[in-house]
Every structure is written in structure tokens, then in C-alpha cells.
Amino acid sequence: MQIIIHRGTHQIGGCVTEIDSNRAKVFIDFGSNLPGNASQEASFPIAGLTVSDGSQSALFLTHYHGDHVGRLGEVLPELPIYMGKTAKALYLNYAQRVHSANLPLIESIHSFMPLDTVRIGDISVMPLMIDHSAFDAYMFIIEAEGKRILHTGDFRLHGFRGGKSLHMLGRYASDIDYLICEGTTLSRETAQFITxxxxxxxxxxxxxxxxxxxxxxxxxxxxxxxxxxxxxxxxxxxxxxxxxxxxxxxxxxxxxxxxxxxxxxxxxxxxxxxxxxxxxxxxxxxxxxxxxxxxxxxxxxxxxxxxxxxxxxxxxxxxxxxxxxxxxxxxxxxxLHTSGHARPQDLVRLCQTVCPKRGLIPIHGEMPERFRKLLPDRKIIILQDEEKLQL
Ligand SMILES: [Zn+2]
Ligand SMILES: [Zn+2]
CATH class of the missing domain: 3.40.50.10710 (Metallo-hydrolase/oxidoreductase)
Incomplete structure (x- = not known):
């Protein structure tokens, strides 16, 4: 089993994560780079997602922001895509307004409700609804071969529903081996953090x-x-x-x-x-x-x-x-604004709640090494884009 973050280890947005059990593959998000990101939006050949065979893989979307869904149009036609039920309805209505070329694709997305476990081959994926500036956003617990991974997507704890998140994670996200955690605010010094x-x-x-x-x-x-x-x-x-x-x-x-x-x-x-x-x-x-x-x-x-x-x-x-x-x-x-991303102290609270046994893997942040200062007692695994982490 392996984890590959194809993009997003050292940048905010444009994320795509792969979890591969050798028999099946689950991808989390397939987004565009944020505006102002100098790196080219070159074609992205990823086996099981955009090239070769998609019959043993699936794409799960944490939420509908462009830096998580912006490259949907490039996925293999047979690839099943999953997202939250309300999120899909909102995304579809938005796509209709802007006359998106992806409209038929978005209509074909499979929707799930919180805690509905989806099985892709020998991998199971359980969605946990969390608070973010996109509605009906999710973390995922991905489980295969006896290993459990929590992928946070984008989240925060200072929103209206954020307070319940730790309680829910304490209940469902137990026994986690690897925590793939967003770190947006570790490089945005000026981020506004009122609740x-x-x-x-x-x-x-x-x-x-x-x-x-x-x-x-x-x-x-x-x-x-x-x-x-x-x-x-x-x-x-x-x-x-x-x-x-x-x-x-x-x-x-x-x-x-x-x-x-x-x-x-x-x-x-x-x-x-x-x-x-x-x-x-x-x-x-x-x-x-x-x-x-x-x-x-x-x-x-x-x-x-x-x-x-x-x-x-x-x-x-x-x-x-x-x-x-x-x-x-x-x-x-x-x-008058507040961030949709977890404050540094809330990243600590999340990690203390989940207690990943084998390490925290930063994603969706420009300064992943800052997790080491923030959580000196935890193992922080800083990957490069496309690097394979064997579990
Ligand atoms: Zn994002
Ligand atoms: Zn977002």
C-alpha cells in the first residue's frame, strides 16, 4: 500500500492525493492551481485517474472549491467520482450558471451522506462532514490492508459547526496510522482568525x-x-x-x-x-x-x-x-472576513485528538516544515510531489 501526493506537498491548492492498495486506487481531489501560482497547468498523466485504466479506481472530492475540483474535465470517462449530496447540488447549480463544459460530468457524480462508507475494491472510504468555507465539505477515513489514513481536506474549527468536529473525530477517527493534514495557515501570516x-x-x-x-x-x-x-x-x-x-x-x-x-x-x-x-x-x-x-x-x-x-x-x-x-x-x-482554514492552534488540537500512530503528512500548505515546530513531539513526514510513501 502506498500514498502519493501528486501535487500539494508544498503549495496551497491544486491538490491530488493517491492511495494505492495494489489492487485498487482512491484519489482525493483533483484541483487547479490557485491564481498567481507561477507553475504551469501542464497535462497531468496519472495512471488510474487521467491515463490507462480507471476501472479499479475512484475519485473522492472533499469539497467544490476550484483548487480541489478544477481539473475534473481531465479524468478518465469511466472513473466514478464521489462527493457530498448537498455539495453536488450546489456545485451543479453553480456549473449551470457559468455554463460549465463539465456539466454532464458533474451530473454523473455519485453522492454520499456523512458516514456512508463506500468500497472501491479492497479500499473503504468513510466521509466525515466538517466545517469549511465550502458547504457540505468532508474529511475521509481511508482504510485498506489493516491501515487507516485520515485525509482532512480543507477544514477549520472556528466556524459555526467547527466545535462539534473534534467530538466527531474523537468518536470515528480512532486508531489512525497516517494523518494527511492541510496546513494553509502556517504560511499565511496575515490570515484573519475571528470566529x-x-x-x-x-x-x-x-x-x-x-x-x-x-x-x-x-x-x-x-x-x-x-x-x-x-x-x-x-x-x-x-x-x-x-x-x-x-x-x-x-x-x-x-x-x-x-x-x-x-x-x-x-x-x-x-x-x-x-x-x-x-x-x-x-x-x-x-x-x-x-x-x-x-x-x-x-x-x-x-x-x-x-x-x-x-x-x-x-x-x-x-x-x-x-x-x-x-x-x-x-x-x-x-x-469583514475570517479564514476557512484551521488556525495553527486548531491544527494542534486536531492532531492531539486523532493521535496518528505513524505520522502526519502535510498537504495544502507552502511551509510544511512548520508542522515540526508546531508539533515537536509528533513524527512529521514531509513528502515531495510525486514521492511514493510505502506503508
Ligand atoms: Zn483548498
Ligand atoms: Zn477549500
Missing amino acids: ERELQHKAKILMQGCPYVFVFCSSTNIDRIAAFYHANPPGRLFLCDQYQKEQLRLVRMYHAKYSKFYDFQHLYSYAPNLDERMEKQGFCMIIRQGAVYFQLLQRYQGRSRVIYSMWDGYLKGNTRNEALAAFIEPYHPIH
Whole structure:
């Protein structure tokens, strides 16, 4: 049995991990590089994933962010792909909006529910739902030949549902041999780390100070949208567009029965016949780049608050998105965001809970060696891309 991280040992994003039992192969994620990553997106021949025979392998997706699913279009046609049920529905709706060429492929994805174990040959994969800035995201316990591996995907413990994660891991992720763990925040010195609940509180204060609020955030960061939804003062409209409304309807359909937090009952899809009510009642509106939003921002310029609730990196440095910056910066947005990735102290808590017997393998981070300083008593196995680790 072996583990190969084809990409992601020394970078954030663009990850693909292979776990090979000699009889079957399980791949975790197949993402694009983050914008600004200088390395080329060259073709990626990986046996069982993009070339040769895919009949004894499968691809499991931790979540729908581009740095985990961006290269789906290159997989072998017969390869089964798995992802969470709600995540698939949200990803499909998004793909329809952007007219993705991968639409038939995404429709064909097999979906699972938390704790539904899937068997691929002699390998079993159990999904554990965790908290991340993508909804319905998963860690996986991969088991074969008596070895157990926990792959964290992207996760955090400071979100609304993060607190339950350690309890769940304590229950299910016992007897783990290898922990493949994301380390995004070990190199992002400036990462913002307020909790999602603190963010909701700050949003509430900002909204109390101004009746007209625009929030620029990712359409698939459902917990963030829920934070603004619940921070919106009573009597004010909560607005988005038809696509965003459908995203929230899907979440409501699958999750409102478990948590009122996702009920999203009082939503309006913007249309000009709401202009008068918006003016009178005040509103919070979830926006993206686009002509309709441009007009509304112009109309309310000088008497509204614009909140930028995404990663700062999209507005600075080599990851700056010029079109996004040109759209949002004229309105001097207030930055209100928190990371979707585990804080360093939470990486320690995770490792103390899981106690991997044979070592921790860093992934999804630019400075994997920092795990050694963070966890001096643990064995840290730093791999290179494509290196084979025999178990
Ligand atoms: Zn990621
Ligand atoms: Zn992610």
C-alpha cells in the first residue's frame, strides 16, 4: 500500500492525493492551481485517474472549491467520482450558471451522506462532514490492508459547526496510522482568525449603523451568507439574485430540518419592482460582479455600506484579481472576513485528538516544515510531489 501526493506537498491548492492498495486506487481531489501560482497547468498523466485504466479506481472530492475540483474535465470517462449530496447540488447549480463544459460530468457524480462508507475494491472510504468555507465539505477515513489514513481536506474549527468536529473525530477517527493534514495557515501570516460567530456580531453592528448594506461574498460560502442573513435587522429585506436564491433553497431543503440556522425563509430575488420597498425598509444584499449590481451600487453610493467578505488576497499581491478590484474598490469596502482554514492552534488540537500512530503528512500548505515546530513531539513526514510513501 502506498500514498502519493501528486501535487500539494508544498503549495496551497491544486491538490491530488493517491492511495494505492495494489489492487485498487482512491484519489482525493483533483484541483487547479490557485491564481498567481507561477507553475504551469501542464497535462497531468496519472495512471488510474487521467491515463490507462480507471476501472479499479475512484475519485473522492472533499469539497467544490476550484483548487480541489478544477481539473475534473481531465479524468478518465469511466472513473466514478464521489462527493457530498448537498455539495453536488450546489456545485451543479453553480456549473449551470457559468455554463460549465463539465456539466454532464458533474451530473454523473455519485453522492454520499456523512458516514456512508463506500468500497472501491479492497479500499473503504468513510466521509466525515466538517466545517469549511465550502458547504457540505468532508474529511475521509481511508482504510485498506489493516491501515487507516485520515485525509482532512480543507477544514477549520472556528466556524459555526467547527466545535462539534473534534467530538466527531474523537468518536470515528480512532486508531489512525497516517494523518494527511492541510496546513494553509502556517504560511499565511496575515490570515484573519475571528470566529464566524464574532463575524456575525460585527456584521450586526455594521448593519445597525446603516440601512443599506451590500455584501460581496462567495455564492457558495453558505455559512457566511447565513451569518449576514441572521445579522440583518428585523424588518429589512434580505436580497440576492435568482441563482443565489436557488443555492440557499437547496441548503434549506436538505438542512433546515437539522438546524434553523439554514431556514433562509425570508429571501427576495432582486427585481426593479422591489426598489421602493428597498428604499423604505432598508436591506442587506448579497452581490457579485455584474451590471445589475454595478447600477445598484452607483444608486446607493455615499449612503450605503459595502462589505467585502472574501479573502484579502484577491485584492492584493500576485493573487490580485484586477477585474474584481476595479468593481469593488471605488466603494471603499469594509473588510469583514475570517479564514476557512484551521488556525495553527486548531491544527494542534486536531492532531492531539486523532493521535496518528505513524505520522502526519502535510498537504495544502507552502511551509510544511512548520508542522515540526508546531508539533515537536509528533513524527512529521514531509513528502515531495510525486514521492511514493510505502506503508
Ligand atoms: Zn483548498
Ligand atoms: Zn477549500
